Amino acid sequence: MAKIKERESFRSRLKAVGLRHTLPRERILAYLDRKSIHPTPEELYQGLKKKGYPIGLSTVYLNLQVLRDSGLLWEFKDQKGNTRYDGFGEKHHHLFCLQCGAIEDVLVRELPEFDPEPIRKAVEAKNGWFIEEARLELRGVCPNCQ
Amino acid sequence: MAKIKERESFRSRLKAVGLRHTLPRERILAYLDRKSIHPTPEELYQGLKKKGYPIGLSTVYLNLQVLRDSGLLWEFKDQKGNTRYDGFGEKHHHLFCLQCGAIEDVLVRELPEFDPEPIRKAVEAKNGWFIEEARLELRGVCPNCQ
DNA sequence: GGTTTCAACTGGACAAAATCCAGGTATACA
DNA sequence: TGTATACCTGGATTTTGTCCAGTTGAAACC
Secondary structure (H helix, E strand, O other), X not given: OHHHHHHHHHHHHHHHXXXXXXXXXXXXXXXXXXXXXXXXXXXXXXXXXXXXXXXXXXXXXXXXHHHHHOOOOEEEEOOOOOEEEEOOOOOEEEEEEOOXXXXXXXXXXXXXXXXXXXXXXXXXXXXXXXXXXXXXXXXXXXXXXX | OHHHXXXXXXXXXXXXXXXXXXXXXXXXXXXXXXXOOOOOHHHHHHHHHHOOOOOOHHHHHHXXXXXHHOOOOEEEEOOOOOEEEEOOOOOEEEEEEOOOOOEEEEEHHHOOXXXXXXXXXXXXXXXXXEEEEEEEEEEEEOHHHO
């Protein structure tokens, strides 16, 4: 059954970073693990409640922080300054619309032109850093606003 | 004189986006226009005061927002979730240390391996967006923390 | 399975960050 | 130099996020 397989996936993701599997964490990860979904903490809280999952707002904030610190979530600011979270499993970059604020995911596998490897190597050689992750932030105008 | 030339530069940058030139704006832009400088609003406020420039905290917040909306500043969140601003004029990307939180700028002209043009074109063709700016966010471990 | 241990959850109080407002000031342009 | 108005400011207010102390529930033993 897909539901069980999915649950196991969250369980192993949490285990991999040394965190316990709990219902709130699974639900947060499940809620965020979709393409182009980037809620604020408040929106996530409301969204989970609407799905019939009672959860405390403190729990939402707490876990967004914990999951971010473990690298399971990506935190960023939108055009209006709101804090948003992204937990979509597949590697991707972000498109921001400067007009309407829309945020769209662009899958890495659909962008063969962009290979982060040479950049990683160059930065490691020149700056002495070790690079774990490279993401692109693209700002422009979405189709609807053109 | 360098000071006057610099001032003219800020003046024209502001004019280009339809904003008035004011002392607070010039000082904020001047403060931020250095490599690897990314203060929080509070730090910027304190930094300006320390330089002997009296300024209101509301003014700092107000202008950070206005300048961000006009594209003169780049807003982002650091590893701890603090909002930070970047006004360094030369095109660059960001390095984030996952251990100590250090943030370093990497100049685009020192990264010949990374050319955003093909990406821009690909995204415009595939997703129908018009892309104005492409920035990389690199997360890893800085030399001091290795 | 039952028990134990401690991480994780929770609501509500609290603190910090950011915004709003109304009056005064400085800028741009004629 | 005068005038309209964008902009600045301190303080009040709202919003966002954190802390705390009691309770719950996950995992690891037997």
